[in-house]
Each structure stands twice: as C-alpha cells, then as structure tokens.
Amino acid sequence: MMETEPSGSRVRDRVNQDDTETLLYSSGTTGASKGVVVSSHRNLIAMVQTVINRFSLEVGERFICTVPMFHIYGLVAFATGLLASGSMVVVLSKFEMHDMLSTIEKYRATYLPLVPPILVAMVNAADQIRKKYDLSSLHSALSGGAPLSKEVIEGFLEKYLNVKILQVYGLTESTGIGASTDSLEESRRYGYFSNPEATTSTLDSERWLRTGDVCYIDEDGFIFIIDRLKELIKYKGYQVRPAELEALLLTHPEIVDAAVIPFPDKEVGQFPMAYVVRKPGNDISETQVMEFVGTQVAPYKRIRKVAFVASIPKNPSGKILRKDLIKLATSKL
Structure with missing residues (x-):
C-alpha cells in the first residue's frame, strides 16, 4: 500500500x-x-x-x-x-x-x-x-x-x-x-x-x-x-479416569450433573469420590449411586464416597473446577 x-x-x-x-x-x-x-x-x-x-x-x-x-x-x-x-x-x-x-x-x-x-x-x-x-x-x-x-x-x-x-x-x-x-x-x-x-x-x-x-x-x-x-486418580497403581465415571453417572435418570475427584487414602493412595446433583424431586442415595457405577466398571474404578450438592462448580468455559471440590472434600480431614 x-x-x-x-x-x-x-x-x-x-x-x-x-x-x-x-x-x-x-x-x-x-x-x-x-x-x-x-x-x-x-x-x-x-x-x-x-x-x-x-x-x-x-x-x-x-x-x-x-x-x-x-x-x-x-x-x-x-x-x-x-x-x-x-x-x-x-x-x-x-x-x-x-x-x-x-x-x-x-x-x-x-x-x-x-x-x-x-x-x-x-x-x-x-x-x-x-x-x-x-x-x-x-x-x-x-x-x-x-x-x-x-x-x-x-x-x-x-x-x-x-x-x-x-x-x-x-x-x-x-x-x-x-x-x-x-x-x-x-x-x-x-x-x-x-x-x-x-x-x-x-x-x-x-x-x-x-x-x-x-x-x-x-x-x-x-x-x-x-x-x-493431571486429573487421573491413582488407585493402588491403577489409573482411573474421572471423565469415564462422570459420563456413566450422567446416564442415571435421577442424576442431573456429576463430578469425580481423587480422595486421599492411606491404604490405596487415592480412590474415586463423586459429587452428585440429584434431579429435582428424587432422593437417590449414596449407596444407590455407588452400586449403579460398581455394577458397570472394574473393581478399582468403583466410586467409594458420594456427596450430594446443589451444583457442580465450573469455570466460564464449562470445565469442572476440581481443585475447589478437592479442597471441599479434604477440608474436614
């Protein structure tokens, strides 16, 4: 020009x-x-x-x-x-x-x-x-x-x-x-x-x-x-993918949203813990959530702890804020 x-x-x-x-x-x-x-x-x-x-x-x-x-x-x-x-x-x-x-x-x-x-x-x-x-x-x-x-x-x-x-x-x-x-x-x-x-x-x-x-x-x-x-859960040397378990949880008709995080454990290192948002009007229990997943995955992938929340924290681009959930889960240890 x-x-x-x-x-x-x-x-x-x-x-x-x-x-x-x-x-x-x-x-x-x-x-x-x-x-x-x-x-x-x-x-x-x-x-x-x-x-x-x-x-x-x-x-x-x-x-x-x-x-x-x-x-x-x-x-x-x-x-x-x-x-x-x-x-x-x-x-x-x-x-x-x-x-x-x-x-x-x-x-x-x-x-x-x-x-x-x-x-x-x-x-x-x-x-x-x-x-x-x-x-x-x-x-x-x-x-x-x-x-x-x-x-x-x-x-x-x-x-x-x-x-x-x-x-x-x-x-x-x-x-x-x-x-x-x-x-x-x-x-x-x-x-x-x-x-x-x-x-x-x-x-x-x-x-x-x-x-x-x-x-x-x-x-x-x-x-x-x-x-x-960075998000893989290390269970007894096995690697567990949170995304796989979250996808499975979302197939349950009484679950609106879910997130899976590593929960620290002295014996196994870490195990999968799920935060679950129930569909309004439903009262699915912790045991029911664990059994739903446990019947469809290998033993080392089973969810061993569940907490129910109103919503899953996410950033503006839709990614789960796992660090916030991990902090919440471990704050009472």
Whole structure:
C-alpha cells in the first residue's frame, strides 16, 4: 500500500506477526490460572483461517454466542473467526437457558456453539424445551471447553433429531488450534507470563508443547482424547479416569450433573469420590449411586464416597473446577 518506508519519526513501534497479540489466561481447573503469552498475531491469523476453512459456512448462517470472549473459545470463534467469515453472531449479555432458547427462536439461529454443561441441561429438559421453543432452524451444535461423553452425545441426538454435534478441541496455549498430546507450531516463541518454571515444564527444548492430555491413536490413525493427565486418580497403581465415571453417572435418570475427584487414602493412595446433583424431586442415595457405577466398571474404578450438592462448580468455559471440590472434600480431614 505504500511505495516507500515511513520515516522513523512517524513510527513509534513496529508490530510484526510474531509479536504478542493477546495475553490470555488458562482455565485454572487443577491449579492457579496462568497468563499465556503465546497468542501472536500469526497464531490468531492462522486460527481465523482455520475456522473459515473448517466450517465452509454458507451465506446466512447464524450463531448464538454462549461463551465468554475472554476465553480462547470465544475469542477465536466469535470475536474473530466467525466475523471474518461474514456470519451473523448474536451475543447474549449473560447466559440463561431461557434467553438462549428464545434467541435461537427469534433470530432463527442455525449454529449453537456451547459447552457440555449446557448440552447436558438441554438433554435433561428436552421434552419441556421442545414444547415451549421452536428450534427448527438449528442444524448444528458445537461443543468445546470440556469433554463430551458418548452417552451425552447419543442422548442429545435422540432428543434433537435434526441437529448434528461437532466437537472442537484446542487449548489456550496453542491459540485454540487443536493439537495432539505433543504439538509444535511454527510461531511458538513464548510461554507463561512471568512463570519460567511452568514454561519449562510445558515446552520442551525443541519447543514442543506438552498439552497434558491422555490420548490414543486407533488403527485408522484417528486420535482419541480420553482425559487430562493431571486429573487421573491413582488407585493402588491403577489409573482411573474421572471423565469415564462422570459420563456413566450422567446416564442415571435421577442424576442431573456429576463430578469425580481423587480422595486421599492411606491404604490405596487415592480412590474415586463423586459429587452428585440429584434431579429435582428424587432422593437417590449414596449407596444407590455407588452400586449403579460398581455394577458397570472394574473393581478399582468403583466410586467409594458420594456427596450430594446443589451444583457442580465450573469455570466460564464449562470445565469442572476440581481443585475447589478437592479442597471441599479434604477440608474436614
């Protein structure tokens, strides 16, 4: 656009694609939230292009913004990627189920990006929702920010026959771009803000990013992400995945929500403890919860302690705040 370079007196600071574009913070579900100084202009440009290429959006697609834009999910999707595609984005001032559903009906939304807790709530209240709201314009739901179990997906597809589910995966440290257990990006030059120890433990000497996910690759080359390494429960040398037990608990008709944490024990190291939200009007007992799970899993995976709560603490992106539940569970030890 300019034939000659601007004079030095007119340019105070030069910005290039490898400069830091944003300072985002990790979710802090298992420990303190960390400032992530990795979102360069190059990263964000690449992410916008990824969103555009991945969805191949038709003219007239309409999205409902249900997640905060100060998290990577909201930033790369709503604040940048979808706007760059020319799609309509309807932003909710705050999340409430009624507001979201009535907005879908009013604006004839076609895409509903959300987090698993909202999707679970839609499954549990499907009969009432379908009677009260017209969601016929909706053809796709996008889930991200936390794991979504097979059981919940099947339940949603059974209740909302014309809506397909897409799962998105990424993390703040990679500017939202999906990665495997180790990932490398061309422009990876930064780390955690004022936290060299955390940077060293996450980025190796060749700048590969350790995401902390437990996954496997099947014979067809597909990667399956099954849990977080930091969240595994160590029972007598066995590793128990909380996400597996949570998915199983959510299949019980009297359970609205659940979270599983490691509970310390002198003999076995740790065992699974469940926090459970009962469906209103039901009085399922601790014994019934443990028996429900115990008949479907190996002995070392059995839940050995249950507490009932009004709600499961979660951050704005829908991730369970396990550190809060662990603190609550161990406060009386």
